[in-house]
Amino acid sequence: MKRYLTVVLLIMLMVVPTIAQDEVAIGVTPEVIAQYPEPNIRPLVVDPNLIYDRAYRRVEGNLAMYDAGGNLVNDMGEGYNYVTLSGAMTQGDWTQIAPDRWVPTSNLSEDVAISRYAGVRLPEEGLPYTMAWTLRHLNPSETPGGEQSDNNPFLYRYTRVSIYATVQVEGYDWYQVGENQWIHQFNVAKIVPIERPADVNTDKWISVDLYEQVLIAYEDDIPVFATLIASGLPEWSTNEGTFNVYLRRERTTMSGAYNRPDFYYLEEVPWTMFFDGDIALHGTFWHDKFGYRQSHGCVNMSITDANWIYEWSSDVRDFSVEDSPDLSVHVYSSGEYS
Numbered sequence: 001m002k003r004y005l006t007v008v009l010l011i012m013l014m015v016v017p018t019i020a021q022d023e024v025a026i027g028v029t030p031e032v033i034a035q036y037p038e039p040n041i042r043p044l045v046v047d048p049n050l051i052y053d054r055a056y057r058r059v060e061g062n063l064a065m066y067d068a069g070g071n072l073v074n075d076m077g078e079g080y081n082y083v084t085l086s087g088a089m090t091q092g093d094w095t096q097i098a099p100d101r102w103v104p105t106s107n108l109s110e111d112v113a114i115s116r117y118a119g120v121r122l123p124e125e126g127l128p129y130t131m132a133w134t135l136r137h138l139n140p141s142e143t144p145g146g147e148q149s150d151n152n153p154f155l156y157r158y159t160r161v162s163i164y165a166t167v168q169v170e171g172y173d174w175y176q177v178g179e180n181q182w183i184h185q186f187n188v189a190k191i192v193p194i195e196r197p198a199d200v201n202t203d204k205w206i207s208v209d210l211y212e213q214v215l216i217a218y219e220d221d222i223p224v225f226a227t228l229i230a231s232g233l234p235e236w237s238t239n240e241g242t243f244n245v246y247l248r249r250e251r252t253t254m255s256g257a258y259n260r261p262d263f264y265y266l267e268e269v270p271w272t273m274f275f276d277g278d279i280a281l282h283g284t285f286w287h288d289k290f291g292y293r294q295s296h297g298c299v300n301m302s303i304t305d306a307n308w309i310y311e312w313s314s315d316v317r318d319f320s321v322e323d324s325p326d327l328s329v330h331v332y333s334s335g336e337y338s
Contacts, residue, residue, distance in 0.1 A: 079263030119227025
């Protein structure tokens with residue numbers, strides 16, 4: 001992902017100084033790192049009963065559904081198609097996916113691997129250093145601008161790191177994440193809280209940074225939760241602006257682009273909150289690519305994160321008050337893709 005930083009707005013997070021190239025680029029000392037060796041956060045607990053309550057299958061080839069008598073009911077064609085098998089039965093080469101709806105078992109993939117990624121609860125007092133997630137497996141470089149070094153620990157994708165200092169090399173930021181450990185800005189996504197926009201009209205609200213691919217949940221002005229998301233690809237980019245959730249569904253079918261190469265049909269998308277036409281926040285079982293643009297415009301989250309946001313914001317709307325708004329969603333970009 002080719003990215004460069006243009007704006008940094010921090011609330012309750014320490015502003016990490018940028019060290020010019022002509023200065024001694026040593027970052028902070030080991031003593032400073034030893035005082036704060038890892039981010040002071042609480043990751044959400046991944047509940048297997050929540051994320052594995054259904055079996056998900058990719059439909060290979062044509063998505064055709066039949067009734068119990070073997071009669072064709074719906075022929076949707078090929079595409080990016082997934083079905084769920086909650087309480088399903090299999091008889092011969094037929095698998096039941098819904099009441100009186102069957103598909104050929106030979107057209108179904110093996111179990112889909114559900115992402116176990118989860119976001120983090122943030123401390124009320126804030127973080128002394130900006131936290132970030134690594135976006136791919138890597139070994140940090142020993143110096144800013146250097147090659148990856150086997151002398152440094154191997155960091156798996158989604159590793160949480162603190163950014164202790166920043167150095168610019170050839171116009172790009174390199175972040176110090178440990179003693180003699182530096183990572184290029186393209187390889188991390190940062191938590192960058194923002195000030196509350198004037199048009200946010202609920203006490204609980206969220207920001208979605210399309211550049212960092214990070215969602216932050218707030219209670220009034222306090223960031224309380226943050227996670228990686230996957231927003232719309234360039235041809236279906238997620239719209240910027242301030243919106244309100246207008247429809248909630250614990251499970252819903254999503255489909256679009258019928259008879260086009262990008263046709264998709266996704267059964268029982270979990271913890272869905274529509275906020276901009278057909279665009280929604282929702283859980284995602286069909287990929288584990290959080291931190292990168294991936295969708296047809298929706299804001300994809302892990303099932304764990306989507307459930308947390310859904311439950312946390314369930315008390316926002318006051319049903320005793322006419323036209324009471326539901327959760328405010330502020331979508332913006334803190335930078336530009338190069």
